[in-house]
Amino acid sequence: MTNFNLSCPIPLEQYPQVLLAHGGGGKLMQQLLEKMFFPAFKTTHNIPPHDSAVLSLNTNKIAFTTDSYVIHPLFFPGGDIGSLAINGTVNDLAMSGARPLYLSVGFILEEGLPMETLWRVVQSLQKAAQIAEVQIITGDTKVVDHGKGDGIFINTAGVGIVEHNQVIAPQSVQPGDAILISGDLGRHGIAIMAVREGLEFETAIESDCAPLSTLVLEMLDAGVEIHCLRDLTRGGLASALNEIATGAGVTLKVQETAIPVAEDVQGACEILGFDPLYVANEGRLVAFIPQNSVSRALEILRSHHQQASIIGQVTGTGTGMGLVTLESRIGASRILDMLSGEQLPRIC
Secondary structure, eight states: OOOOOOSOSSOTTTOSSOOGGGGTTSHHHHHHIIIIIHHHTOOSSOOOSOSSEEEEETTEEEEEEEEEEOOSSSEETTEEHHHHHHHHHHHHHHTTTOEEEEEEEEEEEETTOOHHHHHHHHHHHHHHHHHHTOEEEEEEEEEEOTTSSOSEEEEEEEEEEEOSOOOOSGGGOOTTOEEEESSOOOHHHHHHHHHHHTOOOSSOOOOOOOOOHHHHHHHHHTTOOOSEEEEOOTTHHHHHHHHHHHHHTOEEEEEGGGSOOOHHHHHHHHHHTOOGGGSOOSSOEEEEEOGGGHHHHHHHHHHHOTTOEEEEEEEEOTTSSOEEEEEOTTSOEEEOOOOSSOSSSSOO
């Protein structure tokens, strides 16, 4: 007979209540996952933590993912909760190298939500699905009392097919791999912050919200060897690098001068006191590519966004615990760690 330990694995005297930071993509979220959720939901499948799980079904491999969207405000420059839900789910599937196929969409609606607002979101969902070449095939709708739902919450699940034999996951990262990013950083988070706080800058900053599946599939079709991919959402580039370094047990070294940040985004971050390396994105990825495939991968990335760059390298196994270091603009080196929470909550 199995004995269950009902004691909470996270020290209650330290965090007796859930905080916004527990959903922010930083240290507290990792602690919640690793000490509570992962041990509670162990399966017979050896599936490492990643944006989507890859499973074998007879002779086929599929990728499966789920996500929820609680963004505030619902509409922002460059997107809305509808396009965000589609693109976010498609991108999670793409990070396993899968071709996204089918999605479910579940709505939690607040009583009193204007039907016009709901219709705008529904239209945006359908348009984004068409662009990403996926089908919404099932869903659910619930309504909660006024004041208890913040307008709309959306939950999605996605299924895609894996048409290659590569294992695209943190455990595939090797010393010597180049670290590439697909474009400039920080647009999504700053676009949300500007609307949320009523800020106006000299130029309108739009979210980078977009599907990444076409980009990934182009690299695979071109024969690019890919060791790992991660889309840079909550916690930004810094959190993604730390998660991969920890999962692979390697040391990563990145150069600050190689990381592209648009001038208007950099200026907004300086005014607001944010670090663009931790600001969320919704249309950018980091790729770990062996040296023999770097030039082809960079060529494809730059065909989608000219600011795609090589920003660093896997320098070795280090302590085996995972470490990320940043060489600053003045040549000094420091550890690039995770934040406890997130600079901007309710960002996706």
